[in-house]
Amino acid sequence: MGQGFSLTTLSAGSAGIDIPELSDLVYEKSMGTARFMKSIRARSQDGVVLVKVVVKPYAMDLKKYRKKIIRERKALADVPNALAYQRIAETETNGYVDIEKKWLAFQLLCAVRDCHARDVFHGDIKTENTLVTSWNWLYLSDFSSSFKPTTLPEDNPADFSYYFDTAGRRTCYLAPERFLATGETPDPKAPITWAMDVFSVGCVIAELFLETPIFTLSQLYQYRRGEYDPVDSLLNRITDKDVREMVSHMIQLSPESRYSAEEYLKFWRKKGLP
Structure with a gap:
């Protein structure tokens, strides 16, 4: 709740990575102060990763964006100098049952x-x-x-x-x-x-x-x-x-x-x- 929960527009808020879908990642630090997507440096078994997090407002469906991102990732798979998003996770807006x-x-x-x-x-x-x-x-x-x-x-x-x-x-x-x-x-x-x-x-x-x-x-x-x-x-x-x-x-x-x-x-x- 608080500032992270109280959102009526798409924002970075106080989003984090403490969700089951990212349980294999260990938080290290936040990077920058972006208002749209929050950048978080984390560590996995394979090394350092960058996580981009956004808090979606109520009733917003991100499926169409997910499909576009997956399509981009496949298209860029053989481009040696391009790094697309490797994993996409969408949760409920506030995480509470x-x-x-x-x-x-x-x-x-x-x-x-x-x-x-x-x-x-x-x-x-x-x-x-x-x-x-x-x-x-x-x-x-x-x-x-x-x-x-x-x-x-x-x-x-x-x-x-x-x-x-x-x-x-x-x-x-x-x-x-x-x-x-x-x-x-x-x-x-x-x-x-x-x-x-x-x-x-x-x-x-x-x-x-x-x-x-x-x-x-x-x-x-x-x-x-x-x-x-x-x-x-x-x-x-x-x-x-x-x-x-x-x-x-x-x-x-x-x-x-x-x-x-x-x-x-x-x-x-x-x-x-x-």
């Missing part, structure tokens, strides 16, 4: 529950701020309720871009009640609430299962006005009925209708959660 996704969702809810129990509220929960280790342990990071604004003007996205769109994706997982209509006066002392964090958690879990964000900033504005509903347009792609229902419940417009993190853990335990 459903049970792993549920485990990560469970950990995120546990983190939020424990933080809220200590009267600590995050204020900017999104995939970029959820860090996952190689053994699937999740950390919630970048707590921001102490210094980022709670409410934002709906008619001026500049504050959102400055404080919350640090990755430049234009996705928005802030609770709809944090946006003020034209003419409303912001309260500089307005606190972050647990319901606001829960909405953001629902968005993160949805992106984890869908591999695509469910709200852009403009779509969240539309959601506030009743002109857009991700439940119908996106969440129906989540095959697990319990997870789909849990996420739908978490992103309700009314903060009073949402449960606390602890209540979600209790109600969906052994259903959508491990």
Whole structure:
């Protein structure tokens, strides 16, 4: 997750070679800082190899590119001064199976529950701020309720871009009640609430299962006005009925209708959660 998972365009991201298809390769170092394809120096039984890695966005099919690359390799096989790609491996976009996704969702809810129990509220929960280790342990990071604004003007996205769109994706997982209509006066002392964090958690879990964000900033504005509903347009792609229902419940417009993190853990335990 985090920067490597949160992608809507083809990018190198933080891609690596720790996949079963490349288990015979040993990572040595990254080479360069390319934005499109990441170059990694690795070592095999036969010597040093160069691996080119790209993170594909959701639902992108790379089969046609694979066929072209294989055709090029065959055509260049007898050219002594040309070195084509020798191996091609395509994996799922994020490498997590459903049970792993549920485990990560469970950990995120546990983190939020424990933080809220200590009267600590995050204020900017999104995939970029959820860090996952190689053994699937999740950390919630970048707590921001102490210094980022709670409410934002709906008619001026500049504050959102400055404080919350640090990755430049234009996705928005802030609770709809944090946006003020034209003419409303912001309260500089307005606190972050647990319901606001829960909405953001629902968005993160949805992106984890869908591999695509469910709200852009403009779509969240539309959601506030009743002109857009991700439940119908996106969440129906989540095959697990319990997870789909849990996420739908978490992103309700009314903060009073949402449960606390602890209540979600209790109600969906052994259903959508491990």
